[in-house]
Amino acid sequence: MSKKRIAIAGATGAVGRLVRQMLEDRDFPYETITFLASKRSAGKTIQFKGEDHTIKLLEPDCFDEIDIVIGSTPDDVAAEFVPWAVERGTIVVDESGYHRMMDHVPLVVPEVNPEAIADHQGIIASPNCSxxxxxxxxxxxxxxxxxxxxxxxxxxxxxxxxxxxxxxxxxxxxxxxxxxxxxxxxxxxxxxxxxxxxxxxxxxxxxxxxxxxxxxxxxxxxxxxxxxxxxxxxxxxxxxxxxxxxxxxxxxxxxxxxxxxxxxxxxxxxxxxxxxxxxxxxxxxxxxxxxxxxxxxxxxxxxxxxxxxxxxxxNLRKGAATNAVQIAELLVSGQFASCGTSS
Ligand SMILES: NC(=O)c1ccc[n+]([C@@H]2O[C@H](COP(=O)([O-])OP(=O)(O)OC[C@H]3O[C@@H](n4cnc5c(N)ncnc54)[C@H](OP(=O)(O)O)[C@@H]3O)[C@@H](O)[C@H]2O)c1
CATH class of the missing domain: 3.30.360.10 (Dihydrodipicolinate Reductase; domain 2)
Known part of the structure; x- marks a missing residue:
């Protein structure tokens, strides 16, 4: 797998915390990792692989150097930030419900329809946990x-x-x-x-x-x-x-x-x-x-x-974090779709 510059939007939430843990546990290949949340959390520190990371505010410019972002935010926040990411060439794996039923957005469960990610146009949605x-x-x-x-x-x-x-x-x-x-x-x-x-x-x-x-x-x-x-x-x-x-x-x-x-x-x-x-x-x-x-x-x-x-x-693992991380793994494997600029 090639290494990518990755980010988690909503890194402090119930799902975001598990996404962090899954990326650690599954030894996800990354070049840089960025944790994003609201102004309630920006500036606070979280640990990843034994190192301290400062949480950054989710804002348009934070996607300038990110290849893949896993979004674990409420729907209204996803509606706002996803276009910022897509405009900058960042691929979004979105766990919110906002994009799931849009025609141009594949809705993917890797055990069921992994091939659907080949059709992505910058956004791949992960389904509702149920x-x-x-x-x-x-x-x-x-x-x-x-x-x-x-x-x-x-x-x-x-x-x-x-x-x-x-x-x-x-x-x-x-x-x-x-x-x-x-x-x-x-x-x-x-x-x-x-x-x-x-x-x-x-x-x-x-x-x-x-x-x-x-x-x-x-x-x-x-x-x-x-x-x-x-x-x-x-x-x-x-x-x-x-x-x-x-x-x-x-x-x-x-x-x-x-x-x-x-x-x-x-x-x-x-x-x-x-x-x-x-x-x-x-x-x-x-x-x-x-x-x-x-x-x-x-x-x-x-x-x-x-x-x-x-x-x-x-529901927090396969219903959310695991599914999203599996989608990101498929992206970096290049099996169904290519992504990002770094290698
Ligand atoms: N929980 C589940 O079982 C599950 C399953 C599948 C999908 N989902 C979906 O996953 C998403 C996250 O769910 P959750 O259960 O993790 O929710 P949560 O615990 O409420 O976490 C929400 C996250 O979004 C961030 N956030 C909220 N408002 C923001 C803003 N204005 N700007 C930037 N970041 C903001 C929060 O950051 P702060 O800490 O800074 O507020 C937090 O990190 C939702 O769309 C949910 O529907 C959840």
Whole structure:
């Protein structure tokens, strides 16, 4: 791999912190590395590979000498900074939702559609965390039979709402145990000892924005506008790792045994499936891991070609940081697209 001048925009956030860790852990080849955030963090110091780095303010000129930036900022910040980067020839791997559905922006999960990065025009988007783990699970099944329909219910961790979401869970729970009030910042209802059946804003016929992301992003990633997706997205009082109950209806039948073998052979998937022994994926066993974990694989007894399973993944890792770093690795490998000026 050639070395590039890289940057992380939003380096201090829940995802940005993990991107930093992943670049270290995976020994990402870089010539220079720059950490960018808001004026709240600019000037503070963070450590990378044992060295101190000063966080710089995210502003237009900071991209003058950057080949690739991984963006882990809110949507409105991505909308503003991405054009600054693209104008200067910097390739952006954007984790926000702002660019995902734009026609000229590939939406990439390396286990599913790595070839899509060849079409990039300066921006490559990484999907929503709940979509990413689902499409990784769907891919090996889709390779043997077209998937007609997916019914998915999510059980999403509070870290999906960033640093503020994690604080709301911890401090909200402590306050509730002491019979005190907590001023929730990321959630519109208390998350302590509760379940909230709304993520995002009302979007389409009673479905929320988070749910419609799962519909549109899944179709775009598979390049299949016919896949029908019926999602229900729910926030649960779990700190990290999203769980999903997924039911797929395929065109031709796939047995439980065949599906298990397909999952076991697929990159990025680990099967944990022994109901009698009480073995299945859970957030506290999937935390801080890169794989998508699948268990409870069984036939849908209500539908001829239906298969249903339980799927858990670390939303900050595969749902965000890992996926973005994998995309950056594909870029520097030059396998599907060239990038940058330095070598
Ligand atoms: N959390 C997940 O599971 C997940 C999964 C997939 C995708 N995403 C997406 O990833 C993005 C980041 O999410 P997160 O959970 O990491 O959020 P977060 O914890 O709130 O972090 C936001 C980051 O953006 C920076 N930022 C905010 N406003 C800024 C501004 N005006 N100028 C420059 N930097 C600014 C923050 O810097 P300061 O510290 O200086 O404020 C911080 O580094 C979001 O678009 C989110 O939708 C998140």
């Amino acid at each position: 979509t990413t783990q689902m499409v990784v699970a769907m891919k090996p099944l889709y390779e043997v039979s077209k998937i007609k329909r997916v019914v998915v219910s999510t059980y999403q961790a509070t870290s999906g709402a960033g640093v503020a979401g994690q604080e709301d869970l911890i401090e909200g729970t402590k306050s509730a145990l002491q019979d005190k009030q907590w001023d929730y910042k990321a959630f519109s209802h208390p998350i302590a000892f509760n379940v909230i059946p709304q993520i995002g804003s009302p979007k389409h016929e009673g479905y929320t924005s988070e749910e419609m992301k799962m519909v549109y992003e899944t179709r775009k990633i598979f390049g299949d506008e016919e896949i029908q997706v019926c999602p229900t997205c729910v926030r649960v009082p779990v700190s990290n790792c999203h769980s999903e109950s997924i039911l797929v209806e395929t065109e031709s039948p796939i047995s439980v045994e065949e599906a298990t073998k397909l999952f076991e052979a697929a990159p990025g998937i680990t099967v944990v499936d022994n109901l009698a022994a009480g073995e299945y994926p859970m957030p506290n066993t999937s935390d801080d891991k890169d794989d998508v974990f699948i268990g409870r694989i069984r036939k849908d007894i209500s539908c001829e070609n239906g298969l249903t399973f339980w799927c858990v993944s670390d």
